[in-house]
Amino acid sequence: MKNFFLINYGCQMNVLEAEKMKGLLIAEGYEEAPDEFNSDVVIMNTCAVRETAERKIFGKIGQIRKHGRPGLLIAVCGCVTQVSGESIFEKYPGIDIVLGSGNKMNIAAYLSKAGSSARILDLGNGPERDSAECAQLAKRGSEYSAFIEIMKGCDNFCAYCIVPYARGGEVSLPPVLVLDEIKMLIDRGYKEFTLLGQNVNSYGKKFADGSERRFRFHDLLGEIEKIKGIFRLRFITSHPRDLSSETIDVMASSGIIAHSLHLPAQSGSDRILKAMNRGYTISEYLEKVERLKKDIPGFAFTTDIIFGFPGETESDYRDTLNLMERVRFKNAFLFRYSERRKTAASGISEGLVDNEEKLSRLQNAIEIQKKISLEESIGYVGATKNVLFSSLDRKGRNISGRDTHDMIVIVENNMDKLGTVRDVLIERANSFTLYGRLKSA
Ligand code: 5AD
Numbered sequence: 001m002k003n004f005f006l007i008n009y010g011c012q013m014n015v016l017e018a019e020k021m022k023g024l025l026i027a028e029g030y031e032e033a034p035d036e037f038n039s040d041v042v043i044m045n046t047c048a049v050r051e052t053a054e055r056k057i058f059g060k061i062g063q064i065r066k067h068g069r070p071g072l073l074i075a076v077c078g079c080v081t082q083v084s085g086e087s088i089f090e091k092y093p094g095i096d097i098v099l100g101s102g103n104k105m106n107i108a109a110y111l112s113k114a115g116s117s118a119r120i121l122d123l124g125n126g127p128e129r130d131s132a133e134c135a136q137l138a139k140r141g142s143e144y145s146a147f148i149e150i151m152k153g154c155d156n157f158c159a160y161c162i163v164p165y166a167r168g169g170e171v172s173l174p175p176v177l178v179l180d181e182i183k184m185l186i187d188r189g190y191k192e193f194t195l196l197g198q199n200v201n202s203y204g205k206k207f208a209d210g211s212e213r214r215f216r217f218h219d220l221l222g223e224i225e226k227i228k229g230i231f232r233l234r235f236i237t238s239h240p241r242d243l244s245s246e247t248i249d250v251m252a253s254s255g256i257i258a259h260s261l262h263l264p265a266q267s268g269s270d271r272i273l274k275a276m277n278r279g280y281t282i283s284e285y286l287e288k289v290e291r292l293k294k295d296i297p298g299f300a301f302t303t304d305i306i307f308g309f310p311g312e313t314e315s316d317y318r319d320t321l322n323l324m325e326r327v328r329f330k331n332a333f334l335f336r337y338s339e340r341r342k343t344a345a346s347g348i349s350e351g352l353v354d355n356e357e358k359l360s361r362l363q364n365a366i367e368i369q370k371k372i373s374l375e376e377s378i379g380y381v382g383a384t385k386n387v388l389f390s391s392l393d394r395k396g397r398n399i400s401g402r403d404t405h406d407m408i409v410i411v412e413n414n415m416d417k418l419g420t421v422r423d424v425l426i427e428r429a430n431s432f433t434l435y436g437r438l439k440s441a
């Protein structure tokens with residue numbers, strides 16, 4: 001019997017894939033180790049979206065080789081390997097197995113092949129694993145709230161983004177598979193679901209069998225709505241260009257879809273959005289934001305924004321700050337532009353923003369956003385929030401869940417209420433978390 005430890009980086013898609021890999025390994029007789037230093041196998045599921053994420057991964061490999069068990073196997077998979085290819089072995093000699101994005105689920109087979117001294121590299125797709133089986137076996141982080149993959153890959157080619165190179169083109173999963181997975185999990189006690197895809201709004205553009213556009217994202221939402229036993233439904237990530245009027249209609253009339261949306265703006269300047277190949281203008285973005293705010297009172301937005309994209313001037317930067325002030329995102333993930341090999345923007349040589357300037361724009365924006373987030377959170381003090389307590393907080397002593405506005409809500413103690421839906425009176429708040437007490441049932 002061998003044990004393994006899986007270290008995960010990156011987006012929710014990676015989180016879900018890591019849950020599936022763990023489940024498949026356990027089904028093959030592996031056990032989860034307590035940490036990376038007491039493990040026979042360490043698997044790193046990587047993210048290539050920014051250089052900082054990549055650097056962290058390689059620092060970790062050195063640390064594990066130094067302090068880990070002698071003879072341990074290190075397997076690296078996911079977006080970084082898919083993009084770097086074979087050169088990864090030269091750069092980082094401590095690695096034994098390299099898998100790409102499309103064959104992670106075959107990890108157990110590769111581990112049993114390893115052991116001989118030869119290194120393994122496979123960036124192909126490998127034999128297709130049965131999606132339903134992966135979903136059945138996944139070792140999920142919560143027993144009540146689950147991620148559901150609805151599509152793979154991305155066709156957008158935003159000028160800064162590595163994802164289409166790391167994960168390939170868009171393919172939607174058949175609706176029946178998605179609906180069956182949700183039903184299977186409801187039977188196990190799950191109540192909250194988050195649909196995952198790099199661009200969920202273009203669900204149905206292409207299915208694996210080649211069929212197209214007969215069944216779209218709003219159709220999928222409509223079918224999910226009919227399933228009994230769902231408390232709340234979310235989805236990430238939405239693309240401002242593809243968020244359709246039909247989808248907004250379904251959101252407004254739904255009894256289960258959360259009143260919040262992660263809608264990455266990336267910039268507040270039309271010029272920069274064009275250079276990023278985003279396919280919308282700020283007035284189109286705001287039109288959708290305003291419509292959601294009007295149709296669904298109290299609707300909350302979160303976003304992603306990149307600072308210092310090539311060509312971003314002071315004036316473009318001010319446009320972005322204006323957007324932040326105007327929408328008042330409840331939370332914003334703010335990044336410094338990081339040049340990624342192969343992407344369209346990596347070829348740009350004019351108008352580059354130097355690192356110091358990028359950092360100063362980013363830090364100033366972070367301060368502004370902190371203030372907005374705190375003001376928005378404090379606005380919820382005194383309100384009653386309806387929450388599924390899906391996990392324990394980081395201390396492991398209090399119950400935690402997310403409300404319809406995607407705020408984390410924590411109630412002290414009450415561990416016996418884990419898995420239940422309760423009304424909570426919010427008593428205090430910090431920027432991203434609300435604290436309160438249970439109202440009597
Ligand atoms: N540099 C900085 N941020 C990036 N993102 C994607 N690519 C880059 C890059 N090259 C950000 C985008 C995206 C989020 C997941 O990461 O804002 O929405």
Ligand code: SF4
Nearest residue numbers: 010011047048049079
């Ligand atoms: Fe990172 Fe993008 Fe890959 Fe997710 S899809 S792991 S964010 S590079």
